[in-house]
């Protein structure tokens with residue numbers, strides 16, 4: 339929305355991610371509140387990435403929606419998956435390094451779960467997949483990237499919106515999904531629940 343300031347809306351963002359707030363703002367949606375969920379994010383034994391991200395998005399919505407009757411509530415979860423393996427959210431340098439070594443020279447998937455509740459109690463949920471290719475990383479490139487700290491709090495130990503873009507020769511699917519929320523999917527789901535006409 340370049341011409342107008344974002345409109346205040348009746349949307350509650352059930353996520354602590356500043357990326358998701360920025361992404362929504364990009365399409366003119368300014369949530370009236372941010373209410374971050376606190377849930378157990380442990381992966382169940384033998385749980386597949388798609389099932390996990392679906393379960394997380396629903397669990398985040400279930401944790402927050404009851405506190406905001408009459409509002410739209412949007413929850414999301416992002417994971418990086420390599421084969422059947424779910425990579426951790428990097429909170430320390432060793433984890434970030436392990437992720438980058440695994441992703442180097444390979445294709446992986448970023449799965450984004452989106453769960454939305456409408457004011458009338460209807461809900462929508464979907465999982466969006468983006469394929470991402472990493473070039474082969476040298477030891478120097480990995481060391482430099484780990485030093486940058488850009489991986490902190492990011493699924494899979496990288497942020498496509500930062501320097502890691504230099505490592506990604508191709509990406510197939512939604513770019514905003516990799517950053518944390520597929521805007522085309524979130525928009526379609528919100529409008530499907532009746533959001534756009536009244537709230538924007």
Ligand SMILES: Cc1cn([C@H]2C[C@H](O)[C@@H](COP(=O)(O)OP(=O)(O)OP(=O)(O)O)O2)c(=O)[nH]c1=O
Pocket residue numbers: 352353354355356357358374375398414415416417418427448491492493494496497498499516517518
């Ligand atoms: C792969 C990738 C992930 N990420 C971020 C998006 C998410 O914020 C984060 C994945 O963690 P999530 O658990 O999806 O979200 P969160 O912990 O930030 O917030 P909340 O649980 O409250 O909803 O990784 C990027 O910013 N860039 C990327 O390229």
